[in-house]
Amino acid sequence: AQSVAQPEDQVNVAEGNPLTVKCTYSVSGNPYLFWYVQYPNRGLQFLLKYITGDNLVKGSYGFEAEFNKSQTSFHLKKPSALVSDSALYFCAVRRLSGNTPLVFGKGTRLSVIA
Amino acid sequence: DGGITQSPKYLFRKEGQNVTLSCEQNLNHDAMYWYRQDPGQGLRLIYYSQIVNDFQKGDIAEGYSVSREKKESFPLTVTSAQKNPTAFYLCASKGGGEQYFGPGTRLTVT
Numbered sequence: 001a002q003s004v005a006q007p008e009d010q011v012n013v014a015e016g017n018p019l020t021v022k023c024t025y026s027v028s029g030n031p032y033l034f035w036y037v038q039y040p041n042r043g044l045q046f047l048l049k050y051i052t053g054d055n056l057v058k059g060s061y062g063f064e065a066e067f068n069k070s071q072t073s074f075h076l077k078k079p080s081a082l083v084s085d086s087a088l089y090f091c092a093v094r095r096l097s098g099n100t101p102l103v104f105g106k107g108t109r110l111s112v113i114a
Numbered sequence: 115d116g117g118i119t120q121s122p123k124y125l126f127r128k129e130g131q132n133v134t135l136s137c138e139q140n141l142n143h144d145a146m147y148w149y150r151q152d153p154g155q156g157l158r159l160i161y162y163s164q165i166v167n168d169f170q171k172g173d174i175a176e177g178y179s180v181s182r183e184k185k186e187s188f189p190l191t192v193t194s195a196q197k198n199p200t201a202f203y204l205c206a207s208k209g210g211g212e213q214y215f216g217p218g219t220r221l222t223v224t
Contacts, residue, residue: 009154032211043118043204043215044157051211090156092213099164101147101172102213106156 002027004091006105013081014113021076021108023091033074034092034102035065044090050074061085081112117141118216120205125221127199135190135219137205145208146188150174150201151218157204163188192221199223 003026013019025031032051036044048059055067065076074091088109092102118139127133139146145164149157159172163182177196182188188207192199200223205216 034212036215041202041218041220043120043217044206046212046214049212099145101159101162103159104149104157106154 002093002095002100002103004093004103004105006089006091006108008108009106010109010111012111012113015083016080019078019081019085019110019112021089021091021110023074023076023105024072025074025091025093026072027093027095029095029097031074032094033065033067035059035063035074035076036090036092036104038088038090038107047076047089081110083112083114086110086112118205118207118214120203120216120219123217123219125219127221127223129223130194131223132194133192133199133221133223135192135203135205135221137188137190137216139186139188139205139207139214139216141207141209141214142185143207143209143214144185146182147206147208147213148172148178148180148188148190149204149206151204152201160190160203192223 005024034049035047038044050057050067058064088107090107091105094100121136147162148160158174161180163169179191204218206213
């Protein structure tokens with residue numbers, strides 16, 4: 001079975017400060033990991049993904065994520081937060097092999113304060 | 115949200131009525147998905163379809179039905195058997211390993 005944990009319901013950060021949104025996962029076999037962002041009353045937008053290769057993945061809007069196999073984590077990071085980054089962030093996982101649907105975490109609400 | 119349309123954006127129904135949510139994609143993707151989103155619960159998979167004329171139940175299929183008669187269309191019917199139908203419903207399709215999401219339909223049942 002696959003699962004994702006986002007341990008923080010809410011993350012608050014001051015504009016200009018670095019931000020981290022945490023994600024840990026459980027999957028049999030090699031993971032295929034994603035981060036999505038959702039703005040109010042909208043669908044999810046893809047930010048970045050990890051399949052294989054470099055553990056540091058760069059994505060849209062200056063976001064990056066670090067894959068850590070030993071800790072089964074895939075934390076989302078940004079060096080300098082913007083107020084416009086305030087949104088709901090979802091981590092998702094599926095097995096690299098096969099064609100299973102994505103399993104999502106419960107989401108973390110990021111609030112960037114000016 | 116490009117390539118996947120969901121209509122309508124807001125939908126209101128009386129309890130006891132079936133309602134069908136539309137999802138259309140022009141991305142030529144084989145796989146399509148329906149998720150339900152409730153506050154604090156993330157996205158939960160209702161049904162998915164890997165190919166035309168085939169679909170599988172997800173984690174919370176009870177009270178829902180789907181069809182996949184055309185590649186580009188994957189409508190979801192919320193039946194009167196669904197105990198708590200009020201939610202935000204998201205449709206997605208998969209291509210190149212990624213899932214692409216529609217803008218969602220907010221269903222309110224009173």
